[in-house]
Amino acid sequence: MTHQTLLSVKSLSRHYRSQIAVNDLSFTINKGEVLGFLGPNGAGKSTTMKMLSGNLAPTYGEIIINGHDLLSDPEQAKQHIGYLAEQPPLYKELTVKEFLIFCANINNVEKAKVKLAVDSAIHRCGLSEVTQRLIANLSKGYQQRVGIAQAIIHSPAVVILDEPTSGLDPIQIREIRQLIRDIAREHSVILSTHILPEVQMLCDRVQIINQGQLIFSDHISALDEKMQSSCVLVSFLSPPDLSRLNNISAVSHAESIGNNQFRLHYAPDDDPLEEIVSQAVSNKWQLRELTPERHSLEDVFMKMIQDEQAN
DSSP: OOOOEEEEEEEEEEEETTEEEEEEEEEEEETTOEEEEEOOTTSSHHHHHHHHTTSSOOSEEEEEETTEETTTSHHHHHTTEEEEOSSOOOOTTSBHHHHHHHHHHHTTOOGGGHHHHHHHHHHHTTOGGGTTSBGGGSOHHHHHHHHHHHHHTTOOSEEEEESTTTTOOHHHHHHHHHHHHHHHTTSEEEEEOSOHHHHHHHOSEEEEEETTEEEEEEEHHHHHHHTSOOEEEEEESSOOOHHHHHTSTTEEEEEEEETTEEEEEEOTTOOOHHHHHHHHHHTTOOEEEEEEEOOOHHHHHHHHHHHHHHO
16 A cells, blocks of 8 residues: 655754754654654644744754645645644634634635635534634633634645643543544644643554654554553462562562562563463462553653653
8 A cells, every 4th residue: 555645854953042942853644644743841842843834944954745845835835734733823803604714715725615615624623503603702622623623624635733632621622532533534633742642542653752852753553562561460368488489480570569469570572471370379379469560651651751861
């Protein structure tokens, strides 16, 4: 299957005098993909999003949007970008419909197609019941929907969403996530977020940025592999000495955590569970618990950040 590359970034950098906010980023996104862009606060996510959307000029680098160079041919390239900033720039004195008509016009939607484009965005973003209401009177969740609607109104190739669920309540977050899934069927999406479960739920590929540099770029399955268990919790009615648990061949390190419970560490390729059970039975340790511990995405994320800072 051939993948159509809709966005290509090469050696993207942004300097503020002596400070390097983004340093030498290179990546691509293909049609139909959702790319998660992760990083701690101050890592360079929003700076990158602003450069990709044409709102901030890079110090160095190249950005190609659907075959158009954003730096040398910005007018053509920007027609293929939809952008939702972290704080959506909404004209709150307008009604939803008035604002979306305005957005269609400034995005050069043909006059004969403006009504169709507006109606489609309203339908896709679940705004049918609020089209005549002033944006100022809408809830934060509905205002976010309006922000997404303006980003897709001209059917761009690439939709860039910067923290789209920030400040929303749990019900609104669920609704916006479903909306992003729907959008991804017809557009490529770049999702910048600090909410790690959002990445697992929505993204095909993940990139992690720290101090302006990419420290991880791979499919979500590779991130899932890093979350696989490499330790197991065990407890016994008649526990052995710690030294005996350390002597189990696949166990790299055993630690007591109290109440006859132990955490046994092992290399990801070595599975000690069968031997633990066998030893427990033959030595009458009376095994009561055997629970593989799965790393959370937060654990993996923090370890990557710490490893990068240590280098």
